[in-house]
Amino acid sequence: MAMRSGFREIVYLFLLVLLISSLQLLRFVLQKPLPQGVLTHAQMVLDLQVLQQQLNDYSAFVVLEPDRLKLLSQRIKQVSARYPQSIPLNRFNTEVRKLVCLLDDPGASISAWPMATALLPLSLQQMQQQWLALDNDGKPLDLSRPFLSHIDGLPIRLWLQAASSMAVPRQPLAPLLQQLQVLRQELGLRDKTTVTLTLTGDNIDAVNVELPVRNNLTGKRPPAISQWQWLDTATELFRFGDLNRLESDRQLQRDFQKALQAKTLILDMRQSSGFSPMLLQLLAKGRQYPATQPMGYARYRRSSQLRSDFLSPLGFVPLNHFQLFPPISAILNSQQQPELSQWYARPPIIAPKDVAPATTQQLVLLVGAGCRNECEWLAYYAKGWRKTLLIGEHTSGDMGRKHEFRLPASEMTVSISASLMYDQYGNLLSGQGTAPDLQLALPQTLPWPKLLQALRQHFTTTAKVE
Structure with missing residues (x-):
């Protein structure tokens, strides 16, 4: 019996679809796979x-x-x-x-910088509008020509623009300028195993220096934990890293209690983070007037994934715990932003029952963009304390609790601020930061003799004024 024409067409159509599918599968099999990365x-x-x-x-x-x-x-x-x-x-x-x-x-x-294979083989330090080119020991590559004007023939201005596009507010640009391979890609330059540096000085011809690129950063990392150091008989130095350690480390607590007896206490907070309030509370005694009103306020981004206790790890409680002064309440109520949660308050640093005699200790805080989280609160309030001096660079204003997520294909981890912090008057603090009393770019290794001499002169002068 002859095959009916309709059935034959179905068979042919099936064979055609099968052939197309086989060709597509063959194309995927023969296609060159993408390289790793x-x-x-x-x-x-x-x-x-x-x-x-x-x-x-x-x-x-x-x-x-x-x-x-x-x-x-x-x-x-x-x-x-x-x-x-x-x-x-x-x-x-x-x-x-x-x-x-x-x-x-x-x-x-x-989560991490790109896996750069080419890093700048020197360190940079900004001096006003120019950049010092320093070797591994922190000395100029060329004493007569200490400044870097060009990299690979392009003005330093263009490299700064490229680095700025990857910098969060007030982030130091010097570490970003180290990312030579990344910035070369941004500027459309080819990769090579050397870099050409143009060095300049006052009233002297510029010179080009060609150096091999560096594959790994070899500079010393800042200390991860506190370090206690005597600078002289009346001055002690504490370097703080993770402030949360102060909550649980009994030895660290005892050491710091001893440091609070020093005539002059210098706290290096340039790489301090964490949300423990203990350091602020210890330093505020004898320096901060007791209060019944909150020391600050906060709100978080409304989301089904963020619970109402999102800010409790940072020490914030619902606003109804306090009877606010009417002007403050009016300021908070005027900030109508439905994307943000209700207001939360942070209890006062010093309650009336915890009042302490005025301290005679001179306090110096070294701050910068690495002063984050609780360190930001400390810098903000310490600026109004007597016998206290802030030295360094403007802090960044990183104070809020973070939301972290992962990108599925690249597996990169991204962290962003999901909350905003405000001072005791309802003014925004997040992203604002605190300007030090003495604006000064501090190297990792500080010239302590000169610094101590300047501090003694400062405190002697202010004591006479008071």
Whole structure:
């Protein structure tokens, strides 16, 4: 019996579909796989979508400037169009970093820098509008030409612009300028195993120096924990890293209680983070007037994933625990931002029952952009204390609790501020930071004899004025 025409067409159609499927499978089999460390366009788009959604839902700084979301969306589209086939993972890391920096969030961070194979073989230190080129010992590469004017033939200005696009507010640019390979990609320069540095000085011709690039950073890392050091018979130095250690480390508590008896106490807070309030409470006794009103306020970004106790680890309680002064209550109520939670309050540093005699100790705080979390509160309040001096650089204003998420394809971890902090008057503190009394770029190794001499002169002068 002859095959019916309709059945024959179905068989032919099935064979055609099978042939097309086989050809497609063969194409995937024969297609050259992407090298390791590269994302496909689809993977990149997926990560960018997750990034945009997370920033939209959890970033507290977006609430302050809603137009940032529009700019973020535009930049994400540009990145997606710039890499239509694939993107190296290192390059994607840089692009994500630039996108997150659009928030102006000092607490924003990416899991790690790109795996750079070329780092600048020197350290840089800003001096007004110029940059000192220093060797591993902190000495100028060329005493007569101490300043760096060009890298690979391009003015330092262009390198600073490229580094600034990846910097959160008040982040020091010197460490970013070390990322030679990353910045070369930003500026469209080819990778090579050497770098050309142009050194200049006053009334002298510039000179070009070619040096091999450095593969790994060899500089000393700042101490991770507190270090106690005698500077002279009347002066003690404490270097603080993780402030949370003060809560549980009994020996550290005993050591610090002894340091509180010194005539002059210097606290190096340039790399201090953590949310323990113990240090602020110990230092405030005898320096801070007791109060019944909150020392500060906070709100977090409304989200189904953030519970009402989101701020309790930072010491904040619901506002109804306090009877606020009417002017403060009016200021808080006037800030109507439905994207943020209700107000929370942080109890006063010193309650009336804990009043202590005025201290005679002279206190010096060394601060900078690495002073974060609880250190920011300490810097803000210490600036109003008697016999207290803040030295260093402007803090960044990183005070809020973070929201952390992971991008599925690249497996990068991103952290952003999900809350905002305010002072006792209802003024925004997050992102503002605190300016020191003496603005000074402090090297990691400080010239203590000169610094101590300057401090003695300062405190002697202020004592006469008082």
